[in-house]
Amino acid sequence: MTATGTAPAPPSRGGRWIRQWDPENETFWKETGEKVARRNLLFSVLSEHIGFSVWTMWSVLVLFMGPEYGLTPADKFMLTSMVTLVGAVVRVPYTFAVAIFGGRNWTIISASLLLVPSVAAFLVMEPGTSFSTFLLVGLLAGVGGGNFASSMTNINAFFPLKKKGWALGLNAGGGNIGVPVIQLAALAIIGASGGPRVLLGIYIPLIVVAAVLAALFMDNLENVKNDTGAAKDAARDGHTWIMAVLYIGTFGSFIGYSFAFGQVLTNQFGRTPLQAAYVTFIGPLLGSLIRPLGGWLADRWGGARITLYNYVGMGAATAVLIAASMQKSLVLFTVAFVVLFVLTGLGNGSTFKMIPGIFQAKAQAQGLTGEAAAAYGRRLSGASMGLIGAVGALGGVGINLAFRQSFLSYGSGTGAFVAFLAYYAVCFAVTWAVYLRRSAARSQATTAAEAKPQLSYAEV
Template sequence: MTAPAPTRRSGRWVEHWDPEDEAFWKERGERTARRNLLLSVLCEHIGFSVWTLWSVLVLFMGPEYGLDPADKFLLTSVVTLVGAVVRVPYTFAVAVFGGRNWTIVSAALLLVPTVAAFVVMRPGTSFPVFLLVGLLAGVGGGNFASSMTNINAFFPLRKKGWALGVNAGGGNIGVPVIQLVCLAIIGAGGGPRVLLGVYIPLIVVAAVLAARFMDNLATVRNDTGAAKDAARDAHTWIMAFLYIGTFGSFIGYSFAFGQVLTSQFGRTPLQAAYVTFVGPLLGSLVRPVGGWLADRYGGARITLWNYVGMAAATAALIVAGSQKSVALFVPVFVVLFVLSGLGNGSTYKMIPGIFQAKALARGLTGEEAVGHGRRLSGAAMGLIGAVGALGGVGINLAFRQSFLSYGTGTGAFVAFLAFYGACCAVTWAVYLRRPAGRAEAAPTADTDPRLGYAEV
């Protein structure tokens, strides 16, 4: 039995929190939850910007820096890798330190990579130093995991989809925003230190606002048992594989788009910056649409057809690369970004539905089924988010190897096409070919025969 939450006398701790109670929600719950959501989006947004900082800094790094395309892709791979790994501890930090407290800490930590980049960003700095500073920027990737965990606790079940969609989309938009700021600075003749100088005070403001207006929920507690149970469930790792294809593509292409344009198509940093922000921007904005479509038609169906579209777009990119047609390459790459955003929404929407379906298949009903599904899906989201982000590492390493071997990114796109084909096969085989209960030894008497993963 879980011990009652101890009373805390310091900081902004909320001892009683029951968003499922309509009266409580209307009286003060909704107002408090929305305030925390707004500030969570701000801090996560800046976290994404810092995480993808090096995707734009490399555009400033001309021949005088002594780095070839392979070096730059390795640099962005290191940043992505750290951002993926730190998502696991960040997921559980909310329950250890409190949502408000950890938001302050995680926001303030963004100063470390930003100030470090400000110091070293000049010709003559060695590549190992750039790698070390890039590694520090990876902490920005963890903010997503802690932010989603924190906001998930504030909202009732009937509003979680909307709240998590807004939180995730608002954070993802940090990617195109920093690219737009980069475009403005390059267009004005400014250098990389100007870009960094813009973000340092923004980080301070975000941390101060979080300290002043956010809240900790005393009712949130670590449930290591849930994490272990989620890790043992095959669906956690199946969904992590699918999320590699969607979010991994989104973050990986966000880092790589500008470099491919400059390295393969000979575009200048300014020319690249004019278009690189469009894909991440649209991909962020459509993420809630993917969740809405999943609500209406079933997440597995939307995810399957989304992967079919991603495969078709990738095939078109292979053609564009072989014909050296930037006029075809850019719009198709933007379409691929949009599809990755839709897939982010549909795959993430599947997670709670899958565990709810498994609870019903076990014969659980009502609040017991809801509680069981919520417990496992919450723990699984952290693991799935971390593994999914590793897809960005794979994309940048694939581009690095492709440019080393062939001098273009076409080889990498061939590998991505094969991967999307595998995602189509897995989605169909696991979630559409057979109804729920497939993973169980035998359906129980209480299992709903109409229940199917296709509906999640």
């Protein structure tokens, strides 16, 4: 039941800590909470957006690195793979950092940390620098990948349950758009005959601005506490890892292709950095913008169904990519790749929407009702999202390593696309077997005499 009584006292501003926060109380939300939550959302999106840009900046920087840098295509794919790996790994500690330091405090810290890889890249970005140095500096950029996890955890605490979908979707989409934005910035700089240090010189002051704005306008919530038991319970639940497999296929593809698309165009189709930059931003942009639609479709028809059909589309687009790659058709290849990006965005929305539904369904199947079921679902889904997000991002590592091996073995990305097609087929089979076939079987086994609701994942 939603509280509608007197609003709690206005939050304390001392030290930027809010001691009393009850967004489920409608009076509090309307009179105090909504304004504060929206302000924190705005500056959280800004910091996360720049974090995504810094995380993916090496997908752009490698386009500037011509023959004078002495790096092979395999070296560049290895470089972007390791950046993706670090970004995936740091999502786990970043998830819990909010409760340790406070949302505002950690946003300041995490934004400020982005200066380290940006300044380091600015200093070493010149011909003659060794590959090992580039690799070390690239690894530092991985910290930008962690901003997503901490930002989502922080914003989740500010909004009432009925507003979380919108707030988290906007937060995630605003962050993801950092990928095409830095690619567009690179396009403008390359077109103006600028170098990689110009791009870095633009982002370094933006990082400072994001940290300063977080310090001035964001808040910490005292009632946000770590629940290590929830993390352990989520890690022991098989659905956490099943959903991680599916999220590898969607978000792993999105971030992996974001890193690799430009390199594939330059290495396989002979595009210049400028020519590649003209199209590389389109896929990530559309994939970011369409993510909320995937969630909306999941709300309407069930996340499992949308995810299943989405993997059919991803498989079909990948098959077209294989054909275009073998025929060396640049136009068909580019169009199919952009379509695949759009489908990864839809899948990101539908898979993430499934997570709370799965744990809510489990709670109801265990006999829990009302607030008890909702609390169970929130507890485990919140903890599992951090793990699923981290594992899903590892898919980006696999994408880049697969491209690296494919170019080493075959001189093109065709072999990698065959591997991706096989993985999407596995994801399709898992989605059907776990979340659709079983629910159908249970439904057929249910008799009219049974009063207990049957567990069904088809609607999650």
